[in-house]
Amino acid sequence: MRRPRSRPYFIQYERSLRPGLAPPIAPRRRGPILKGVLTLSGRGVAYEVVRRVFEEDAYADRAFRALAGELDSRDRAFAMQLAYGTVQLVRPLDHAIETLGRRPLRKLDPPVRAALRLGAYQIGYMGSVPVHAAVNESVELVRAAGLERAVAFTNAVLRRLGEGMERLLAGLGDGTPAEAALKHSYPDWIVEAWWREWGCDDALELMRAQNEKPETAVRTREGPLVVDEIPPEWIEEGRAWPQSRGSQLAGRAVGAQPGERILDLCAAPGGKATQLAEVAAEVVAVEKHAGRARELEENAARLGATRLSVVCADALELPADLDGFDRVLVDAPCSGLGVLNSRPDLRWRAQPLPELESALLATGLERVKPGGTVTYSVCTIHRPENEEIADAAGAQLDDLGSEFPEFRHPRRPEFLLTRPHVHGTAGFFVARLRK
Secondary structure: OOOOOOOOHHHHHHHHOOOOOOOOOOOOOOOOOOOOOOOOOHHHHHHHHHHHHHHHOOOHHHHHHHHOOOOOHHHHHHHHHHHHHHHHOHHHHHHHHHHHHOOOHHHOOHHHHHHHHHHHHHHHHOOOOOHHHHHHHHHHHHHHOOOHHHHHHHHHHHHHHHHHHHHHHHOOOOOOHHHHHHHHOOOHHHHHHHHHHHHHHHHHHHHHHOOOOOOEEEEEOOEEEEEOOOOHHHHHOOOOEEOOHHHHHHHHHOOOOOOOEEEEOOOOOOHHHHHHHOOOOEEEEEEOOHHHHHHHHHHHHHOOOOOEEEEEOOOOOOOOOOOOEEEEEEEOOOOOOOOOOOOOOHHHOOOOOHHHHHHHHHHHHHHEEEEEEEEEEEOOOOHHHOHHHHHHOOOEEOOHHHHOHHHEOOOOOOOEEEOHHHHOOOOEEEEEEEO
16 A cells, blocks of 8 residues: 655644544655764664654664664663654653643654654653753754754753653543543554453553563474573574564464465565474465565575475465465464554554455465365454454354464454463464365
């Protein structure tokens, strides 16, 4: 889907907060870059990440990797917490800045917006940072961006935040979807969907869980392993693969058996495809984009997945000879509402993709042989992309809940659903259909 480029970020951001409207998209334009700060300061890196995300439509993780290479481990951890936390919690931050600063954010220069957001996050959510340090360092970011005329204003707003932000945040309620969306920093449409599907209590728990740091999990030959951090040599030597327990469950639910041919329709970066190749006789992994297909091949080689072959093709326009598979995995693109704590900017970009998901599932059913199975998985917690897609396919449903009772869907026991606030891992919906 083509992203709109005609509206400035703040208009798209405001529209994203209302259900059924576009996510926040910024026009790509270059703004002032801090002179001499990026290689010296964790705050400088965080500033550039925040500015690029909200003004240039950059992805937070990619921007951070590009900017943080010169930081030592301590500054890198601080910069990541500051940048990602600011992006994730931008909604209550903006509310505090506008309420206490008494000026709409849309009227501010982009560098001032970024600096104020960083300062507000440190004041409101990082108790380890003294208020005077948050104020002074944020003011220096504006000065380093060449906006001396805005220094006094930035200083005044941040001092007001230092005096009143704690009380303002403490006064935010979450008794209604609108209140909860502001307090916990989500677009309205996501909160309204969860409130409607799960009720108030579960929706709030889900929101809180997806604002916490996700667990770090890897897939090993022995099974899932949760670690504090992943030693680089584990990845380089092919001993483990970063993959959430929810994602690994989706791979296990395929039910791969020795001697089988399996098609993975949406395979990159290859976590589930290489997982299936540990058991099956042949795995054909499809990826539409050439660069990601090359990455998939490299990952498969690193993991020793010799029974995996990569096809660079559109999953909806496959070559005719890719047919008659014993099993198919459709790990479809989705809104990603089960992995929002892994990608801080995703909540502001997320869009449901039911039409694409239905088309991919139909393709999977076409390419599997009679009696074979198609496993449909998505990393989202959203009924129109979960149960409704599986039901609409009209195929027989296997009872996955009996195979994996710990992860049985609470309303539909034939499906699986991992929930971050219940299972402590990424949110995945899994269904297995039989042709």
